[in-house]
Amino acid sequence: MLDHVGLSVPPSKFDSTVNWYLAALAPLGYDKQIEIPGKAVGLGPSKDSAPFWIAAKENVSDSPNLHLAFNAKDHGVVQKFHGEAVKAGGTCNGKPGPRAYHPNYYAAFVLDPLGIIGGGTAGMTVAARLTEDPNVSVVVLEAGNDHSNDTNVLSPGLYTIMYGDPEYDWIYKTVPQVYANGQEVAHPRGKQLGGSSAINFLFWTHASQQDINNWGELGNSNWSWAELDPYFKKSESYISPSVQVQSDLQTQYIEQDLHGLSGPILNTFPDIYGPVDEAWPRTYQKLGIAVDGDPRDGLALGGYTNTINMDPKVHQRSYAATAYYLPASKRPNLRVITGAFVEKILFKHDYGKKGDVLATGASYSTNGTSFIINAKREVILSAGSISSPQILELSGVGSRKLLKQNGIDVVVENENVGENLQDHIYVPIGYKVIPGISTLDDFKNETFFNEAYEEYITNGTGPLATTGASSGLLSCRQIGCADLKAPMDFANIPASLAAQYKLLSQNFHSEAVTQELTVTGGMSPQYVNDTIKLFTTTLKGNFFTMLGVLEHPYSRGSVHIQSSVPAMYPAIDPRYLSHSFDLEVLSKIALHLQEVAKSAPLSDYLQGNGTIYQEGYYELNEGNVAEWIRKYLQSEYHPAGTCAMLPLEKGGVVDDRFKLYGTANLRVVDASIFPLMPRANLQSLVYAIAERAADWIMEDGRSRK
Ligand SMILES: Cc1cc2nc3c(=O)[nH]c(=O)nc-3n(C[C@H](O)[C@H](O)[C@H](O)COP(=O)(O)OP(=O)(O)OC[C@H]3O[C@@H](n4cnc5c(N)ncnc54)[C@H](O)[C@@H]3O)c2cc1C
Incomplete structure (x- = not known):
């Protein structure tokens, strides 16, 4: 007969393990009975009985995979144990109930988690991905709610309805942008399960080979296009459109072999479209700058119809919540807590071979009540490019000066946290369409909108069952600015930034300088700071807006806390146009948009063959374009780079396996780790890096055993 059992954990995990067992075993009457501080505790129901010991030991596995069973007085106690264990961060691995192991066996099972x-x-x-392994237990803390069954999210045509609504959107704004007319620029970010993938425009486009190879060039081992390529495939299920769609939208450029065919995100072409959508790729063809391959190869450039992440059977957005979360949601080893606003990550200071600190969990609040959750193996921070640096700083990771100013104890000093902010910015230009062309402006008519909504709800069809997919990734030569000279003098620029600029400038003429795309409807560019108003116009009539995005910006900004109060938003300062070359390139892009609008067949659908502007816009020329850009530049809502994956001395926050410098078990996995902005929309790259991260977390977990 056993007198007691003992569990050995690394010193770093000692406190959190003890705390978790104390919470979970309290219903069984267990408490701390004997203690050798920092080394061991004996838990048990009375002073004379401490049958369960936890000891701190160097060089033992931190996920020992033990099955520990405790006796309970009755079924009620089992249920209470299960409830408390889950509340303290454990994951249900079998609800309380009878089991057929032997008569009267009534039990509940829990696993301790990774957060x-x-x-x-x-x-x-x-x-x-992690919870595909039943032995790995994961707790997700998400500030927003689950809207995976909400028409506003699922309808491909409704996304702008969510902007400015706190149920879906964090509704951030930048600080006044001194190089851009002092404007505050609105920044919607998804606040719900699925995050920004729930509110984005559904464009599924790709970084270039060079973009990812650059990440390697900047000092990250194992980072190249070839190494990341399988992960793009892993996240995607490409669904070939009908022959009719292929011909109308000229989608024959697709090379199916390049695409994933069995990944979670469904990816296809819109099958509801109008004549302007059909005209788009033909216009680029006529201009001699149609796409010259499948941009999924990371090389092709030119105008084209891109794919969108939509389930074509039901015309619903396919995104992180529907594609990744829902199929996994029934797993007993996955626990998702919504409405959980994380305030900080908890660390244990005095641990580790290299003096690294250890993340032991996080504190969060739900409806004003605070909770602590313990994470046994790792903490993964995936709060996005705005919140991830904010949470790090609130937790004591960042610049010593800034943390001190805000009264926060320094846990890990790193000046790079929150720096290196990059974003895609664009200029819109609006045109009047000819009578008879239906645009999003028709939704201003309440009857039209209500009918469209009804049709979508009832049949999953109609104008809300689709969205535009006209775009193009174009080089300088293709937009007529082959003579532009990229900066080559990097004197007086910090070496880490100079390394980035060198790569950008070296590749300036072979890479995309712009993404050109469209909104089939009017915009109100004067509302730079208000996304609710930006994507509509109060003007009567129907309009068509062309957008020219700057793909590889040189301007760099930052995101930093302004207070130690977690609910206070950080100062977001992208310093748009602070590098003069950005304005130079954007000017060329804006002028090129006007040339496209005047070209057939697109011009056939625009009044005056693409020369009549929506009121408020006017003909841009070399003389007035810069002023106009400063006034009306917009964000494409692609903030990245604020927890950059780089060597520490080159501006890094995480290493090339996403580990936060100075910590033993905390990774950052989201768009904040991009060291250098890629071309195109970001989501396919975010899914790819997250897929890769999951593989590494599993791999590292196995090697620890
Ligand atoms: C309006 C908009 C349109 C876009 N359009 C496109 C497009 O068409 N195509 C494309 O490819 N890309 C597009 N993007 C970009 C792309 O969607 C994002 O880059 C990508 O989704 C970011 O992923 P992420 O994991 O880094 O962050 P997110 O997906 O934003 O995830 C961060 C999550 O963390 C949660 N969180 C934040 N703080 C806390 C906290 N304190 N506690 C708990 N939880 C917290 C958030 O609620 C959110 O769920 C768009 C982005 C936006 C905002």
């Missing part, structure tokens, strides 16, 4: 902060695009991808 993910932020159930967004990257967070849900990692959580779903």
Whole structure:
């Protein structure tokens, strides 16, 4: 007969393990009976009985995979044990109930967890992949709610309805942008399961080979296009459109072999479209700048119809919540807590071979009540490019000066946290369409909108069952600025930034300088700071807006806390246009948009063959374009780079396996780790890095055993 059993854990895990067992075993009457401080405790029901010991020991596995069974007085106690264990961060691995092991065997099972902060695009991808292994237990803390069954999210045509609504959107704004007319620029970010993948425009486009190879060039081992390529495939299920769609939208450029065919995100072409959508690729063809391959290869450039992440059977957005979370949601080893606003990560200071600190969990609040959750193996921070650096700083990771100013104890000093902010910015230009062309402006008519809504709800068809997919990734030569000279003088620029600029400038003429795309409807560019108003116009009539995005910006900004109060938003300062070359390139892009609008067949659908502007816009020329850009530049809502994956001395926050410098078991996995902005929309790259992170977390977990 056994007198007692003992569990040995690394010193770093000692406190959190003891705390968790104390919470879970309290219903069984267990408490701390004997203690050798920092080394061991004996738990048991009375002073004379401490049958369960936890000891701190160097060089033992931190996930020992033990099955420990405790006797309970009755079924009620089993149920209470299960409830408390789950509340303290354990994951249900079998609800309380009878088991057929022997008569009267009534039991409940729990696993201790690995914690993910932020159930967004990257967070849900990692959580779903990790929990494919039933021995890995994951808790996700997400500030927003689950809207995976909500028409506003699922309808491909409704996304702008969510902007400015706190149920879906964090509704951030930048600080006044001194180089851009002092404007505050609105920044919607998804606040719900699936994060920004729940509110984005559904464009599924790709970084270039060079973009990812650059990440390697900057000093990250094992980072190249070839190494990341399988992970793009892993996240995607490409669904070939009908022959009719292929011909109308000229989608024959697709090389199916390049695409994933069995991944979670469904990806296809819109099958509801109008004549302007059909005209788009033909216009680029006529201009001699149609796409010259499948941009999924990371090389092709030119105008084209891109794919969108939509389930074509039901015309619903396919995103991190529907594609990754829902299929995994029934797993007993995945626990997702929504409405959980994470305030900080908890650390244990005095641990580790290299003096690294250890993340032991996180504190969060729900409806004003605070909770602590313990994470046994790792903490993964996936709160996105704005919140991830904010949470790090609130937790004591960042610049010593800034933390001190805000009264926060320094846990890990790193000046790079929150720096290196990059974003895609664009200029819109609006045109009047010819009578008879239906645009999003028709939704201003309440009857039209209500009918469209009814049709979508009832049949999953109609104008809300689709969205635009016209775009193009174009080089300088293709937009007529082959003579532009990229900066080559990097004197007086910090070496880490100079290394980035060198790569950008070296590749300036072979890479995309712009993404050109469209909104089939009017915009109100004067509302730079108000996304609710930006994507509509109060003007009567129907309009068509062309957007020219700057793909590889040189301007760098930052995201930093302004207070130690977690609910206070950080100062977001992208310093748009602070590098003069950005304005130079954007000017060329804006002028090129006007040339496209005047070209057939697109011009056939625009009044005056693409020369009549929506009121408020006017003909841009070399003389007035810069002023106009400063006034009306918009964000494409692609903030990245604020927890950059780089060597520490080159501006890094995480290493090339996403580990936060100075910590033993905390990774950041989201768009904040991009060291250098890629071309195109970001989501396919976020899914790819998250897929890769999940593989590494599993791999590292196995090697620890
Ligand atoms: C309006 C908009 C349109 C876009 N359009 C496109 C497009 O068409 N195509 C494309 O490819 N890309 C697009 N993007 C970009 C792309 O969607 C994002 O880059 C990507 O989804 C970011 O993923 P992430 O995991 O880094 O962050 P998110 O997906 O934003 O995830 C972060 C998660 O963390 C949660 N969180 C934050 N703080 C806390 C906290 N304190 N506690 C708990 N949880 C927290 C958030 O609620 C969120 O769920 C768009 C983005 C936006 C905002």
